[in-house]
Amino acid sequence: MTSLQLEHKTLPVEDVPLAYKIEIEEYPEDEAATLESLTFRQANAPELFQGCYVDGTLVGYVVSTLASGNHLTHDSMSVxxxxxxxxxxxxxxxxxxxxxxxxxxxxxKEYLERVKRLNQASSSSESSGAGHQERVLLIAHKELTGLYSGAGFEMVGLSEVVHGPDAWYEMVYHF
Ligand SMILES: CC(C)(COP(=O)(O)OP(=O)(O)OC[C@H]1O[C@@H](n2cnc3c(N)ncnc32)[C@H](O)[C@@H]1OP(=O)(O)O)[C@@H](O)C(=O)NCCC(=O)NCCS
Known part of the structure; x- marks a missing residue:
């Protein structure tokens, strides 16, 4: 557990460029989202863009959109x-x-609580549609799967997504 005082909140639109700066510094060039895609995600599913702040400074974030189906595909990453x-x-x-x-x-941990709260609030009138989610899906390289299994995700197996030289593993969290 971190000793830092963390504040988790919905990322405000003006912080999208700050998230993008972290994105391009931390992800390999061919995996990093563009500013356009982060802007699209913030505009269309704002409550699924969660920022983490230390003393008012953005230090991290989790961002998702919604898709149908049991598996994460190239298409589900872009809509x-x-x-x-x-x-x-x-x-x-x-x-x-x-x-x-x-x-x-x-x-x-906070993100999964957030989605649970959205589900419970029956606020399905939200424009993004969040509020009826059955599962959370992600893909990760092998070395990071422990981070997600520690958070409660289960291993699905090799993902159908092929991108770059290293394999992607799909993981799922069921509510
Ligand atoms: C992956 C990332 C989000 C981890 O963030 P973090 O705040 O450093 O992670 P935490 O400190 O909460 O780590 C929790 C556990 O996850 C695992 N973990 C974290 N980073 C890891 C890494 N680079 N390699 C292997 N395991 C790692 C460890 O088990 C760690 O526990 P430990 O520090 O007690 O060993 C961060 O390194 C990052 O932003 N990387 C670039 C973007 C990226 O690859 N994101 C993941 C996409 S699937």
Whole structure:
């Protein structure tokens, strides 16, 4: 558990460029989201873009959109289907200076609580459609699967997504 005082909140639109700065610093060039895709996600599913702040500074975030189906595909990474029953996580990212201090672990715990709250609130009138999710899906390289299994995700197996030289593993969290 981190000793840092973390504040988790819905990322405000003005912080999207700050998230993008962290994204391109931390992800390999061919895996990083563009500013356009982060802007699209914030605009279409704002409550699924969760920022993590230390003393008012953005240090990490988790961002998803919704899709239908049991598996994460290339297509589900690039759309937002408001009636989709799966939360597809695109990025879990922490700024370098704050890594290995338990922030990703804390962000994931908070994020799953957030989706549970959205489900319970029966606020399905929200424009993004969040509020009826059955599962959370993500893909990760082998070395990071322990982070997600520690947060309660189960291994599905090799993902159908092929991108770059290293295999992707699909993981799922069921509500
Ligand atoms: C992956 C990432 C989000 C981890 O953030 P973090 O705040 O440093 O992670 P935590 O400190 O909460 O780590 C929790 C546990 O996850 C595992 N873990 C974290 N980073 C890891 C890494 N680089 N390699 C292997 N295991 C790792 C460890 O088991 C760790 O526990 P430990 O520190 O007690 O050994 C961060 O390194 C990052 O932003 N990387 C670039 C973007 C990325 O690859 N995101 C994941 C996409 S699937």
């Amino acid at each position: 937002h289907e408001p009636q989709g029953n799966a939360v597809c996580i695109h990025s879990v990212c922490v700024a370098k200076a704050y890594q290995r201090r338990g922030i990703a672990r804390a962000m994931l």
